[in-house]
Amino acid sequence: MLYILKTALELGLLYSLVPMALFLSFRVLNIADLTTDGCFVFGAAVSVQMAAIGQPILGIPLAMAAGALAGFITAFIHTKMKVPSILAGIITNTGLYTINLMVMGWSSNVSLLKKNTIYSMFKSLQFLGDWSGVVLTLLIVALVAFLLISFLGTRLGLSIRATGDNIDMVRASSINPTFTITVGLCLANAMTALSGAMVGQYQKTVDINGGTGIVVIGLACLIIGETATGRRSVKKGAIAAIVGSIIYRIIYAVCLYTKVIPVEFLKLLTAAIVAVAIAFPALRKMAAFQKKKMEHTSGRAFAQKGGDGKDA
Amino acid sequence: MEKMLDVNEISVTFNPGSPDAKQALNKLSVHLDDGDFVTIIGSNGAGKSTLFNAVAGSFFVDEGSIFLGGQDITFLEEHKRSRIIGRMFQDPLKGTAPSMTIEENLALAYLRSAEGTSPFSHISGRDKQLFREKLAMLNMGLEDRMKHQVGLLSGGQRQALTLLMATMVTPKLLLLDEHTAALDPATADKVLELTREIVGKNHITCMMITHNMKQALEIGNRTFLMADGKIVLDVKGEERKGLTVDDLLEKFKAGTGKALDNDRMLLS
Known part of the structure; x- marks a missing residue:
């Protein structure tokens, strides 16, 4: 049982930067960024390939830069070329498939055998x-979360939040929405790629299809x-x-074992959770x-019997 | 003396070349002195809001030029213009970010002045003190609710806050597009009073669209009447002082050959 929990904790932390990235793009900026799937593999591929040549630590920031670049391209297609954001994300995502294959040396799967990773x-x-993997991931995730929360309180961070909240107001207060959307998407995709980079080195492998559906899973997690926490503030x-x-991941593990x-x-199930949750309002x-309609009908019936109909 | 705002023969046509083409502004010119407070009235579709949008940079004009404080802003992007132009709309929801706090909204407005401060800096204690003082001026008790989300405020409170934000850093020009029209009469009066106070105190050059004819003559020092993308009447000084609403309606008819037609116009 402890083993199951530990695995769930490990995977949960490793993948947690994807929902955090979606928090930034989907919740804060109000953009459904579908670059995520390809970007995750992009980060994993860069980090694994760097580990393969003996540079696992350098592979992490490089993977993040790669993710930021992917985010920049989506933002560019969306803001400058005026393509709807969802389509912009899909376009980048599709292009990334080839890029990812290229990074992986035109092979659909790369494994690290006996190579050093940040985890080893x-x-x-x-x-x-045994807990070193969990601790290292936790440290990275906590640092990223802290930086993100702090950043969203800065002048630039506030501008990004306002862009997703009320774009009319943003234009009237001297903020350039093109700039804020671009910065936001770069950061979000850097986080997604970081998640991919950690998963890649942790599992010592990267698969070209490793990111499929991760955007929906990330949304479900979020x-x-x-x-559980409420969604009133940035910190939450x-x-x-x-x-x-x-x-x-605990739910996943329980399903897997029981x-x-x-x-x-x-x-x-994940897709259903996301659909229902987003449709909830x-x-x-x-x-x-x-309910109102029913009350109205029963209220009228009540009124006909001589009541005033207001209490129904 | 140099004018504050010079709009020189600007024209704007929507949907050019299509059957829906509409010339919204037709070689329109406006020249405002520093500190002028102009009220604007006109029929539906006269081009009042289009004039504001053109000056604020929501779109670029087809021809003509716009100078503000001696600076050519004809092709300056909207977000850059908004450093020197404050703007308010009729809809109180348009001017503030609902899921951010009062303090954060004010900080955004204050960004305009923050040339030179790092984009990575947080709201400082000194900023907060300034926001608190400014909020206290509104007399709405908002200074004690700085951490509250703006979405929780009433329309009137939001509009008062927007006014504060639009004038937080004194703009060279303030554009008010029926900014009290969506409020209940008592709140509208209060926001209007605040507007006069802030505009007067900071000597802000201001244009205000209104559909209240009486208000148009009472407030400010000049009144424009607009029709068909043009300013058909510009009254100021002595001529404006003795003017009644009836005189204004008559002048409009004399100037355009039509009666003033605005379904929301208040004559009293």
Whole structure:
């Protein structure tokens, strides 16, 4: 049982920067950034290839720079070429498939055998034993979360938040939305790529299809986390990403081991969670309307019997 | 003396070359002195808001030029112009970011002055003190709610906050597009009073669109009447002082050959 929890914790933390990136792009900037899938593999490919040539540490910032570049391209297509943001993300994502294959030396799968990774190096310091992987990931994730929260409180961060909140107001207060959207998407994709970079080195492998559906899983994690922490502030949003990611992996692990839900069904379930959660405000509105309609009808019936109909 | 705002024969046509083509502004010129407070009235579709959008840079004009404080801003981008132009709309929701706090909204407005400060700097204690003092001027108790989200405020409070934000850093020009029209009468009066106070105190050059004819004559020192993308009447000084709403309607008819037609126009 402890082993299951540990695995869930490990995977949850490793993947938690994806929901955190989506928190920035989807929640803060209000853009559904579909660059995510390809960007995750891009980060993993760069980091694994760097580890393969003996530069695992350098591979991490390089992977982030690669992710930021992918984000920049999406932002450029969206803001300058006026392509809708969803399509801009899909375009970059599609192009990245080829780029990723190229980075991986035109092979669909690269493995690191007996090569040093940031994890093996950290483990060789020999003071945390089995938990060193979890601790290192936690350190990185906590640092990123702290930097993100702090950044969103700066002048530039506030401008980015306002861009997603009220673009009319942003234009009237001397902020250039092209600039804020670009910075936001670069940062978000750098986080996604960092997640990919950690996963790649942790699992010592990268697969060209390793990012498929990760944007939906990330959204599910974010939404799960938000139900747990609330979504009123930036701090809560960033924490929700981490908490949600861990909860999701625990659910995943429980499914895997108990076979309550066959694992093959998990992506369908994930998709359903995301669809329902995002549709929730609309569903609630619909329910309220139905209730009002019923009250109206029963109220009228009450009025016909001689009441005033207001109490119904 | 140099004018504050010089709009020289600007024209704007929407959907040019299509059956829907509409010339919204037709070789329109405006020249404002420093400290002028102009009220603008006109029929539906006279080009009042288009004039504001053209001056603020929401789109570029087809011909003509715009100078503000001696600077040619004809092709300056909107977000750059908004450093020197404050703007308010009729919709109180347009001027503020709802899910951010009052303090954060004010900080955004204050960005305009923050030339030279690092984009990575946080809101300082001194900024907060300044925001608090400014908010206290509104007399709405907002200074004690700086950490509250703006989405929780009433329309009137949001509009008052927007006014504060638009004038936080004294703009060279303030554009008010029926900024009290969506508020209840008491709140509208209060926001209008605040507008007069702030504009007067900081000697801001200002243009205000209104559909209240009486207000148009009471406030400010000049009144424009617009029709068909042109300013058909520009009254100021002595001529304006004795003017009544009826005189204004008559002048409009004499100038355009049509009655003033605005479905929301208040005559009293």
